[in-house]
Amino acid sequence: MSESEAAVHGHGALMEESPYAIPSRKFTMWLFIISDAVTFGSFLFAYGYIRVATPNWVRPFETGSVVNVVIMTIVLITSSLTMLGAVDAAKLGDKGKAMRFLYSTMMLGAIFAILHLREWSELIGKGTTISSGLFGQTFFTITGLHLLHVISGVIALLVVAMKYSGGRLTPSHVETTGLYWHFVDLVWMFVLPLVYLTNIAH
Amino acid sequence: MSAASASGNVIRKYLPVYFVLIGIFLVELLLSFRIASTSKLVIVLLLLAVCSAALGLMYFMHLGQERRGLFLTLIPVTIFVLLMMNMWWSDSVRLLHMRPMGQ
Numbered sequence: 001m002s003e004s005e006a007a008v009h010g011h012g013a014l015m016e017e018s019p020y021a022i023p024s025r026k027f028t029m030w031l032f033i034i035s036d037a038v039t040f041g042s043f044l045f046a047y048g049y050i051r052v053a054t055p056n057w058v059r060p061f062e063t064g065s066v067v068n069v070v071i072m073t074i075v076l077i078t079s080s081l082t083m084l085g086a087v088d089a090a091k092l093g094d095k096g097k098a099m100r101f102l103y104s105t106m107m108l109g110a111i112f113a114i115l116h117l118r119e120w121s122e123l124i125g126k127g128t129t130i131s132s133g134l135f136g137q138t139f140f141t142i143t144g145l146h147l148l149h150v151i152s153g154v155i156a157l158l159v160v161a162m163k164y165s166g167g168r169l170t171p172s173h174v175e176t177t178g179l180y181w182h183f184v185d186l187v188w189m190f191v192l193p194l195v196y197l198t199n200i201a202h
Numbered sequence: 203m204s205a206a207s208a209s210g211n212v213i214r215k216y217l218p219v220y221f222v223l224i225g226i227f228l229v230e231l232l233l234s235f236r237i238a239s240t241s242k243l244v245i246v247l248l249l250l251a252v253c254s255a256a257l258g259l260m261y262f263m264h265l266g267q268e269r270r271g272l273f274l275t276l277i278p279v280t281i282f283v284l285l286m287m288n289m290w291w292s293d294s295v296r297l298l299h300m301r302p303m304g305q
Binding site for chain 1: 227241251268
């Protein structure tokens with residue numbers, strides 16, 4: 001009996017049927033994602049209140065930063081698409097294609113992280129650091145937390161890809177890691193407008 | 203249908219969602235130059251971000267294809283917690299000054 005069949009039908013009389021019809025690994029990832037969403041939510045609510053309540057807020061992002069952010073966003077959304085391809089190819093048993101999609105996703109994640117660090121270095125070069133006021137504190141904390149998730153995701157994808165390639169992990173593991181990667185993309189959809197787009201220099 | 207061509211289909215299947223997400227981002231970018239009021243901009247951008255997140259959840263994370271019980275277990279509770287967070291944060295500002303709201 002496959003893992004997904006076991007999740008749907010249960011193990012005979014020994015175990016109850018899963019109410020959600022998904023493997024426990026996937027459900028655990030969903031619970032992690034929800035808890036992480038609440039963590040990001042608390043940071044973003046705090047930022048939102050501070051941002052709206054503070055007069056003369058710093059707006060440091062000029063044309064160069066805006067172009068950088070546009071590229072970063074397109075890269076991250078594209079990486080979600082390649083992740084979908086990896087999961088689908090893995091489920092269909094096409095290991096070669098799944099690996100190519102996984103490596104594409106990792107490469108896009110790495111490009112995102114490099115562009116992010118370039119943005120940081122430009123800001124630090126202009127004198128904005130984590131200790132230089134409310135903007136620096138909130139910006140580096142929120143984007144740093146997101147960047148940490150991206151880097152962790154790339155490492156997780158690398159480990160899963162290597163073990164999946166060696167036959168030690170199943171397509172189900174690729175799917176669960178994919179869920180995490182899509183979540184990282186989803187969080188960026190909130191970080192981007194709140195932290196970047198409200199701080200563009202006019 | 204071979205496995206290779208079938209896995210190419212999933213990209214084509216989700217390409218419209220991908221372009222809608224890019225489109226929403228470009229609208230957000232345009233609005234950030236057009237709307238001068240910060241509070242109004244934050245609200246509009248948040249609404250668009252919720253639309254993007256809903257698309258990501260339903261299509262990329264396949265929540266729309268799972269049993270409805272999973273959606274009902276995870277999403278309403280998360281929204282409730284986040285909304286309560288919204289209440290606590292504003293209340294913490296009130297408590298900071300130890301006075302009722304509006305004073």
